[in-house]
Amino acid sequence: MSGIGTLNEGHLHASLKHIYAGDQGQLEVPFGKFIADVVRDGVIYEIQTSSFSGLGRKMLALAEQQPLVLVHPIAHSKTLIKLKKDDSGEFTRRRSPKRGALAHIVSELVYIPTLLKHPNFSVEAVLIEEEEVRSFDAKARRGRGGWRGQGRQLVKVLDQARISTPYSLLDFLLEDLPDPFTTKDLGLALDQSQEIAQQMAYCLRHMDVVDVCGKTGNLLNYKFLTE
Numbered sequence: 745m746s747g748i749g750t751l752n753e754g755h756l757h758a759s760l761k762h763i764y765a766g767d768q769g770q771l772e773v774p775f776g777k778f779i780a781d782v783v784r785d786g787v788i789y790e791i792q793t794s795s796f797s798g799l800g801r802k803m804l805a806l807a808e809q810q811p812l813v814l815v816h817p818i819a820h821s822k823t824l825i826k827l828k829k830d831d832s833g834e835f836t837r838r839r840s841p842k843r844g845a846l847a848h849i850v851s852e853l854v855y856i857p858t859l860l861k862h863p864n865f866s867v868e869a870v871l872i873e874e875e876e877v878r879s880f881d882a883k884a885r886r887g888r889g890g891w892r893g894q895g896r897q898l899v900k901v902l903d904q905a906r907i908s909t910p911y912s913l914l915d916f917l918l919e920d921l922p923d924p925f926t927t928k929d930l931g932l933a934l935d936q937s938q939e940i941a942q943q944m945a946y947c948l949r950h951m952d953v954v955d956v957c958g959k960t961g962n963l964l965n966y967k968f969l970t971e
Contacts, residue, residue: 756874757793759898760815764789775809778802788812793896796852803856807864813906816852817870818844820902827879827894846871846905847916847934850943857950866908873899910951913944926963
């Protein structure tokens with residue numbers, strides 16, 4: 745079974761898989777219709793480097809078997825490597841201006857917010873430095889040419905945050921929230937954008953941590969429910 749799920753595996757996925765497996769973990773372990781990336785010390789570690797969209801069914805099925813941690817990397821910094829189109833082997837390197845943060849995990853949790861209420865399910869956000877390789881494809885964009893991603897490579901793991909319960913999301917707050925609060929208040933408390941604040945509010949509402957209790961102007965007011 746060791747080759748199942750590895751044929752199209754990228755460098756970033758493989759690197760994280762081996763980090764979580766360590767010396768004692770098992771790779772590519774079957775659980776009914778699904779294959780888990782890693783099982784170590786009785787815990788399933790599933791590595792997801794892309795969107796959580798469509799993962800709900802598999803995650804629920806695995807969580808019903810034994811404790812499950814869904815691992816997701818977030819690029820704090822990224823170096824873009826562009827391979828030139830003349831097959832000379834030349835390339836350019838530049839740093840992307842975008843900066844990720846552990847709190848950005850909510851951008852993916854919006855797809856599966858209620859799963860965090862399952863006692864066997866956790867999410868681990870992993871803050872990393874990465875490189876992304878791109879090559880020029882003359883056939884892209886209807887023959888006009890363009891750059892295509894060739895894969896992401898792990899450079900360094902910087903930090904990690906385990907989210908095991910809905911209330912674990914509140915650990916990302918840098919200061920206390922008023923009660924009730926708006927997404928504007930939430931963005932300030934997180935030191936993040938309005939978009940991230942809205943995504944976290946959505947998650948907290950579907951996890952039964954907060955509920956809507958009115959409006960201030962165009963912004964909904966949220967109140968905390970009893971834990």
